[in-house]
């Protein structure tokens with residue numbers, strides 16, 4: 001069997017361990033893996049490269065994706081997908097494994113449906129927002145990166161008795177912010193799923209400062225709002241009577257760096273499950289992880305709303321005293 005492998009959308013730390021696992025498992029069993037560079041762009045442009053075991057040596061601890069990635073808008077148009085399908089046929093690809101977030105998995109669903117080619121997706125996004133799976137590759141590393149950053153910021157926040165707003169990624173969801181906030185003991189977590197009213201924030205700051213807290217750290221999900229706007233709002237409302245106000249946007253620092261042991265291990269397992277399910281005859285779906293088990297889920301479920309851990313949010317509110 002000749003398996004095409006691509007990574008698409010925002011890179012996620014842990015994609016390389018997936019690539020390594022798929023290539024090595026396939027090679028051991030006499031199957032071939034063809035890497036498609038830059039995601040769906042490479043499908044359209046016919047940028048295919050054969051991958052052997054030695055090509056994936058030393059990548060387990062590397063962030064990003066050796067296959068490169070892109071957000072390719074052209075793939076939404078049938079005329080370009082037809083070019084991609086022609087390329088796949090010409091290169092005699094029998095099946096595809098596709099790594100990425102919700103948008104990428106939607107592309108995978110369309111290929112499976114339109115082309116009838118077996119396609120297995122693997123949820124890889126730091127946002128952890130793909131429906132039907134507890135875990136998406138890259139999330140643990142992004143949380144680790146952001147926790148380290150907030151810990152450092154706290155040193156300055158305490159030394160200068162400041163109010164800090166730290167904006168984290170997550171697209172329109174608050175998974176990263178919630179875990180980062182909990183793990184760093186943030187005084188306030190602002191996420192789109194819990195509509196903490198903006199006009200109540202000054203009260204929270206006043207309460208904390210009157211209790212003797214040196215600093216006040218707000219972990220803000222980008223889906224709730226922009227850090228500099230909140231900084232401006234707070235300056236207008238309370239000025240700097242409770243301490244100087246600063247804001248920081250962590251940005252892509254969160255997405256890079258060596259994957260954590262968890263993302264290496266989960267990336268390896270997700271990759272093996274994808275490969276083995278293809279060999280076992282699965283034709284369409286993505287690898288999902290729920291309650292300690294891996295299985296293949298229908299592509300449609302990737303779009304489902306994934307609930308946030310509201311209890312964790314409440315726990316943080318109770319602890320931030």
Ligand code: F6P
Nearest residue numbers: 010101125126127169170171255
């Ligand atoms: O989906 C991953 C993600 O990092 C989001 O958290 C963020 O909103 C977005 O991608 C940023 O995209 P880009 O790297 O294209 O600026």
